[in-house]
Amino acid sequence: MVGRYPEYSQKRSGAFFTPHDVSEALVAWACRKPADRMIDPSCGDGQFLALHRNSVGIEQNPVSAHRAIERAPGALVHEGDFFTWAVETRERFECAAGNPPFIRYQTFKNEMRRRALDLCLDLGVHFNGLTSSWAPFLVATAGLLKRGGRMAFVVPAEIGHAPYAAPLLDYLVASFSTVHIIAVRKKLFPTLSEDCWLLYTEGFGGKANSIDFTVLEEFVPQKAPPKSVMKIDLGEWRTVWNRRLRPYLLPASVRHLYAAALADPGTRRLADFAAVGIGYVSGHNDFFHLKPSDAKRLRIPPTFLQPSLRNGRVMPEKEITKATVEKWKQSDDPILLLRLERDQELPAAVRNYLDSSAGHEARQGYKCRNRAPWYAVPDVQIPDFIMSYMSGRNVNLVRNAAGVTCTNSVHSIRIRDRALASKLLPEWSSSFVRLSCELEGHALGGGMLKLEPREAGRVVFPSKATIQMADGDELEDAIGSLQRWRHYAD
Numbered sequence: 001m002v003g004r005y006p007e008y009s010q011k012r013s014g015a016f017f018t019p020h021d022v023s024e025a026l027v028a029w030a031c032r033k034p035a036d037r038m039i040d041p042s043c044g045d046g047q048f049l050a051l052h053r054n055s056v057g058i059e060q061n062p063v064s065a066h067r068a069i070e071r072a073p074g075a076l077v078h079e080g081d082f083f084t085w086a087v088e089t090r091e092r093f094e095c096a097a098g099n100p101p102f103i104r105y106q107t108f109k110n111e112m113r114r115r116a117l118d119l120c121l122d123l124g125v126h127f128n129g130l131t132s133s134w135a136p137f138l139v140a141t142a143g144l145l146k147r148g149g150r151m152a153f154v155v156p157a158e159i160g161h162a163p164y165a166a167p168l169l170d171y172l173v174a175s176f177s178t179v180h181i182i183a184v185r186k187k188l189f190p191t192l193s194e195d196c197w198l199l200y201t202e203g204f205g206g207k208a209n210s211i212d213f214t215v216l217e218e219f220v221p222q223k224a225p226p227k228s229v230m231k232i233d234l235g236e237w238r239t240v241w242n243r244r245l246r247p248y249l250l251p252a253s254v255r256h257l258y259a260a261a262l263a264d265p266g267t268r269r270l271a272d273f274a275a276v277g278i279g280y281v282s283g284h285n286d287f288f289h290l291k292p293s294d295a296k297r298l299r300i301p302p303t304f305l306q307p308s309l310r311n312g313r314v315m316p317e318k319e320i321t322k323a324t325v326e327k328w329k330q331s332d333d334p335i336l337l338l339r340l341e342r343d344q345e346l347p348a349a350v351r352n353y354l355d356s357s358a359g360h361e362a363r364q365g366y367k368c369r370n371r372a373p374w375y376a377v378p379d380v381q382i383p384d385f386i387m388s389y390m391s392g393r394n395v396n397l398v399r400n401a402a403g404v405t406c407t408n409s410v411h412s413i414r415i416r417d418r419a420l421a422s423k424l425l426p427e428w429s430s431s432f433v434r435l436s437c438e439l440e441g442h443a444l445g446g447g448m449l450k451l452e453p454r455e456a457g458r459v460v461f462p463s464k465a466t467i468q469m470a471d472g473d474e475l476e477d478a479i480g481s482l483q484r485w486r487h488y489a490d
């Protein structure tokens, strides 16, 4: 199938089909009567359609659409793009169920994205260009419901933290009388690195004044969503938690402590005293990073070579010292960045290297082609600290005592207020700050924690008064729990 239709490859079209017990539970709840008309906006091979005769499915992949027709003979299957179909159809539905494609913004582009985002804008939802496909699928599907209608969907766990999930949730609470999200820790799709949660919405045309939230260790097939729910106050969700649901995975006492820290004027965020940025993008790592032995052989003068931390894996624990750099050099690691300025006079050895076949290959790359001169790597900084971007157990923050530069696979931290930094940074490995990294960052898959620069800037250094209220064991338990949610410690 992929060979015949490369544009429909599993990854590019988000084609991961739902386990039977999950689709059965969602359809059983969404369809109350045989006469209820159900829509699955991305029906794949008909997993959901086969469970309810009176249904309509849309599927862009012709092979899957034909399978759906065979598998669900009672249903009506339209082959094509859902957003095109949604703009044209006059049909309205009692219910919707399915599993929307999860296509990240890098692949979800061009015409399909434009159609999707325009349709959402017509429905009053503004998504930016970093939106994954599933969120517009849900908004556009809700727009096809009759008053009182329901939806039951598999959703990526990103609904709990992604910035683009916020406009979706705002739309859902403004359009349904009940919005219920079930966070499921164990994977619904065992072979996928993505975690999935479940979304149940009811009473289209109504308005919810809270988000119902249930936390489950694992999915248990049931005809209705679990009754035990936490009512998430929308005001608190918006103001305290930056419209994220992840904090609600934690016990209320821990959330209250964190909220108390945020409300205390003595509390600071990292961005209050430091600038978090990304390191440089060379445009051709192999060409721009030399091994000490190659630099010597090519006779590149040391003034044109800047030692660089190339990735988080080689970060020492506390400090990058001259001895650290010596060790890298001894192992002949390619850590010397060829650092050339725009209008600089270049010695023959450097010019020869730029004119070598490796240089000719490097300058063909996108980044190099789009800067002048192609060999001057921009944004090379010497940060005060370097922070890991993707982390295992803890987010590593190391002092840059050796004056190295760093690539964009780690974060560069430049201190703006030295007095505050020297008071607060020693707290980096405290339980509270580690919990804050877990809460402000997000799970990446494979057990990793990712902190974007914006998220890193939000890391909280609590006031003394809050620390005194904290129970260290409880904080450590909370960290352990969020690590289990990101599958670091299953």
Ligand SMILES: C[S@@+](CC[C@H](N)C(=O)[O-])C[C@H]1O[C@@H](n2cnc3c(N)ncnc32)[C@H](O)[C@@H]1O
Binding pocket: 008, 013, 014, 015, 016, 017, 018, 040, 041, 042, 043, 044, 045, 046, 047, 048, 058, 059, 060, 061, 064, 080, 081, 082, 083, 098, 099, 100, 101, 102, 112
């Ligand atoms: C996650 S799969 C789910 C399929 C099925 N509902 C299930 O759960 O087994 C998503 C499906 O969306 C389809 N798809 C992707 N983009 C689409 C679009 N613009 N319009 C219609 N279907 C689309 C993919 O081909 C894929 O079959």
